[in-house]
Amino acid sequence: MRSNSTAALMALALSSATAIFQAGPAFAEEPQKGGTLRILGSAEVDRFDTIPPATSDAVNFQRAVWRQLISFAASADTAEQVKAVGDLAEDVPVPTNNGLTYTFKLRQGAMWNAPGGARQITSEDIERGFKRMCNPAIGSPHLTYFENLIVGLADYCAGFAKVEAKVEPMKAYIEANDITGIETPSADVVTFNLKTPANDFIYLLSLATAAPAPVEVLNYMPDSPEYRTNFISNGPYTIESYVPDSMLRLVRNPAWKPETDPLRKAYVDAIEIVAGVQADAAMQQLQSGDGDMLYDHSIPPASAQMLIAQGDEKMSTVTTGRTRFVWINTVSNNNGGALKNVKVRQALSYAMDKAAIVQQLGGPTFAKPLNGIFPPNVIGYHEFDLYPSKDAKGDPEKAKALLTEAGYPNGLKLKMPYRNIGSDPALAQTIQESLKKAGFEIEISPVPPADFYPRLITNFSNAQNGVWDLVPAGWSPDWPGGAAGSIFLPQYSYNGTHGTFNFSDYNSDRANELAAKASATTDAEESVKLWQQVDETVMADAPTVPLVAVYTMLYHGPAVRNFLPYAPGGQGDWTNVWLSR
Structure with a gap:
């Protein structure tokens, strides 16, 4: 049944x-x-x-x-x-x-x-x-x-x-x-x-x-x-x-x-x-008893490490499947439509120093490198890497070679707005430095949190008009556990009508076919294998660069x-x- x-x-x-x-x-x-x-x-x-x-x-x-x-x-x-x-x-x-x-x-x-x-x-x-x-x-x-x-x-x-x-x-x-x-x-x-x-x-x-x-x-x-x-x-x-x-x-x-x-x-x-209330102030109020819980803040790594060291029993964790990744704009004509070229997108994937991002977020206690669209604890997650590098530190030389093959031997200049909250500014700078080694010049710009998702990146005209080339984004599955569909469908499928969170209308007929079979089967093992194939199919197109899975x-x-x-x-x-x- x-x-x-x-x-x-x-x-x-x-x-x-x-x-x-x-x-x-x-x-x-x-x-x-x-x-x-x-x-x-x-x-x-x-x-x-x-x-x-x-x-x-x-x-x-x-x-x-x-x-x-x-x-x-x-x-x-x-x-x-x-x-x-x-x-x-x-x-x-x-x-x-x-x-x-x-x-x-x-x-x-x-x-x-x-x-x-x-x-x-x-x-x-x-x-x-x-x-x-x-x-x-x-x-x-x-x-x-x-x-x-x-x-x-x-x-x-x-x-x-x-x-x-x-x-x-x-x-x-x-x-x-x-x-x-x-x-x-x-x-x-x-x-x-x-x-x-x-x-x-x-x-x-x-x-x-x-x-x-x-x-x-x-x-x-x-x-x-x-x-x-x-x-x-x-x-x-x-x-x-x-x-x-x-x-x-x-x-x-x-x-x-x-x-x-x-x-x-x-x-x-x-x-x-x-x-x-800013993150540090919120943590101070929680510790003093003037506040009780957090709304949209992640615990600053320095605070978390201190509380862990102290054995504070008010620290706990929940598995949510949270991820951080970089979305690539494939619909604008910026740089002559360079990001429409899969080799350029793959170059971005090779260039990313995910180990540096893990460290910037507080180290392996708080995050781990991610190489696919599905995080740990979600159906379809498995260990694979189509763009490998030693110790997840990125491969700038491989990235430069791909850029040259794509016709951009002198690199590319790209615009990357970011959400000006919590660890996001430091994360944007880490991404900027990481990609610079491979020949990408990243222009970063802060955006107020209230504007970033509702007005900037979910507004499709901004992608079409080239307002952004890359955006660091986060995602949590819409329900816990077997939630591969809640990651794939809203972000990586397109049926002819723009979806709010598929920021540049990415679509793969092959991935859609596999996902439909994975959702319909009553064989649990078959469903897992099909979702794994979905992950690898999407990553071959490199519409996004997965960065890390985040422990909450x-x-x-x-x-x-x-x-x-x-x-x-x-x-x-x-x-x-x-x-x-």
Whole structure:
């Protein structure tokens, strides 16, 4: 059955897991309710809606205010971290119809905090969430996972694309049209019909974009000021106040019933996400007890090394599959379209000194060189290197030879903006020095964090117009464990419609064919081998230069208890910690 195949995939993903530290000690005190959890970060929560693009950091916010059919438990056990469980769904169903049909029974008592009073979440709300994915105003970056998988969704979205991007016509289209592959035979039952078997479909339903939508949101543009002002939650917390670029305060949702939610205890009364706090200052506040947890900061290597040496029990780790890499712009005509030449891209791959990047990030405790698109602990990861060099230090001479073969014996001048936050400036300088040895002159320029992803590199016109040639980027799988599809599909496949995170519309028919087979098979071993072939196929084209797999180090303040990793968010679970102060 599909469930057995999926479980086998999870086991294979975990078999290569290497934990640097275990989670901190489980405190034996009796949990206490109350208090305000203070989350410190450099940037604010960039999206409140489930539909538009959002950073991976926003997953923890979404965990507090939204529920999906499927989710994951917060746990120190790596096997439990990647086990899909029912959230709004009563349980995880076994598919029928040869793996093409999934039927979910909804939990009763799971409510919207609606303007007219608490209201039961229904199957129509589930379908409405899917209908909003391809709205013509601001669509979901995760649409590619679903559009050609759920029966009728591609046709529904094709019709929606013709609708004017305004509230009234979008609302009218959603209310007048259905997705044929999503059935709502009763208020508490929803059924999905797929075109092909997909051994990761259950995990797709854990994404925030698959969350239900109350009918009221159709009165507003997605994630508009009006949407935010009239925010409706179905999780344990809801928005009380919001000061842009400063603070977002969440308080208890009066419509949420703890007996309907097996995953969130909601011990604290309020959660404050404070923006504008630099990494060193945030760590100081955590150590002094003035702050509790981090939002978008990685722990500075110097701080982490000191805390490890001191044996600080508030240090822990979570496996998220985080990677750092450099994306190459293959659509602009800069330098006569030089980056469209695979030999130039391969030269960049040979030139990169990954060992220096590991050291810049704090050493092998914090990162390891990566040579493919899949990181450790994700299906498809395996040890291979199409562009080898001694000790991962790069091969400038091989790179220069390839540049000469490509017609650029004097090197190339390339533009590389970078996110001006945390370790990114130092990382950009390390990349710059690394490539300089091979004849690449890299012009680096800082970009504010709030602009880097939403306005610079996810805006395709910037790639087409040559605003950038290279960009250092990061990626975390959209769900934990068997998440090869969440790396390949959004970043390395192109179906004729630009995807948010495939920055230069890279596509490989061969890789797409292999990926489709890997997702459809019920043979776990075959799926692993196919995803490995996908990795090697993509890397032969060198659309990106993988740099490192990053180990996610976690830290929290002294008052925080029950700090359990929530793997999709790469942090402790806000909805399950409690405070001793």
